[in-house]
Amino acid sequence: MPLVLLSGFPSSGKSKRAAEIKDYLEAEKGKTVFLVSENDALEEDKNGVFSDSQREKEVRGRLKAEVLRRLSKEDVVVLDSANYIKGYRYELYCASKQYKTPQCLVHTPAPIEEAWGWNLGRGGGEQYHREVFDGLVARYEAPNSSNRWDSPMFTVLPPDPPPLEDIYSALFLTRPPPPNQSTQTQPLSSTNFLYELDRSTQEVTKCVMAAQKTATPGEAIRVPGVAEALSLGRTITLPELTRARRQFIAYTKMHPVEDPQKIMLLFVQYLNSTLG
Known part of the structure; x- marks a missing residue:
């Protein structure tokens, strides 16, 4: 199934965009959409996970395994996660090629302090601690549309709606990248x-x-x-x-x-x- 990757800073609106894409594809296009959520994988301990590199790696592994389990040619998988490591995005791109299915990336850039303010608006148990938030921002490897694994990329600024029809076209009206050896x-x-x-x-x-x-x-x-x-x-x-x-x-x-x-x-x- 086609794959949609979200990518952005903590609290930059990724889950909101993932929900909008899911709702649109289901309601307007009649597609089945599977949402793979980093928040669910973190099990309400995001600060503990992102303070421990081994636990963080294990969460990434579980998310990737769930995406691979769902990948096929028909329905849609939306990975609602920071996806901040370019090598990780490349691995998912290779998986899409192996399954001969398209993918796209939705980037949600936001000013750091604005994202921090949105974080403070969350419930206490859902907030990132400042040092964890800053650490994730510092490690973030922004996607680049010139990289084949980050393309096609749709950049959605905070006040703008996602280009839903363009996302649909990228997933269903274009050929997937051909698999290679x-x-x-x-x-x-x-x-x-x-x-x-x-x-x-x-x-x-x-x-x-x-x-x-x-x-x-x-x-x-x-x-x-x-x-x-x-x-x-x-x-x-x-x-x-x-x-x-x-x-x-x-x-x-x-x-x-x-x-x-x-x-x-x-x-x-x-x-x-x-x-x-």
């Missing part, structure tokens, strides 16, 4: 590719562990030959890296990439999205 589920058959997968991920792991011995805590780490830096904002342990490497290998075996030279870059992107 990296998003088609297929068994791994190349022994050489398996060797490159193991070697490249091991090289990244060794480089990260070595760099952390001399880097200041939270400093971005550059892997030789990889354009994107590893920017986690914290020190990661060898067990964490080993577990992430094992998961990445298992996924990549079933989704081989066309160019083995990109394995290290993809692994760094995976680490940024899953351990960040």
Whole structure:
């Protein structure tokens, strides 16, 4: 089913826009819409979750799993979440390609202090603490329509209604991005590719562990030959890296990439999205 991602600061109006999109598609277009809500996943402990990187990662994992469970070609999934990590949005884009279904992104920008004021208007149990709110704003990676995984993007300012007809057209009147080798589920058959997968991920792991011995805590780490830096904002342990490497290998075996030279870059992107 087509996928709609919301993205924005805390208390920037994402849930309001998600509800408007859901109501429109159901009432005006007769579509079945499944709303996957970050608020439901947080279980009334948003400040506790967003103060603990491990719990936050687990919530993202549950949301992604629920989206993947619902994805098909007919109905609509609306993910009402901050979706503030570009690597996470990229993973969802790849999932849409795998299921051959369109997606779009609805961005809800708002001035920081205005969003904070709306937050203060919530009930006491629904408010973000200031340090949690500021932390989420600081970590927010704004979507960019020039990125294929953030496109098509609809920017909805606080006083404006969402472009509902345009969103419908993007979901149902356009072709989904064609799947490529990296998003088609297929068994791994190349022994050489398996060797490159193991070697490249091991090289990244060794480089990260070595760099952390001399880097200041939270400093971005550059892997030789990889354009994107590893920017986690914290020190990661060898067990964490080993577990992430094992998961990445298992996924990549079933989704081989066309160019083995990109394995290290993809692994760094995976680490940024899953351990960040």
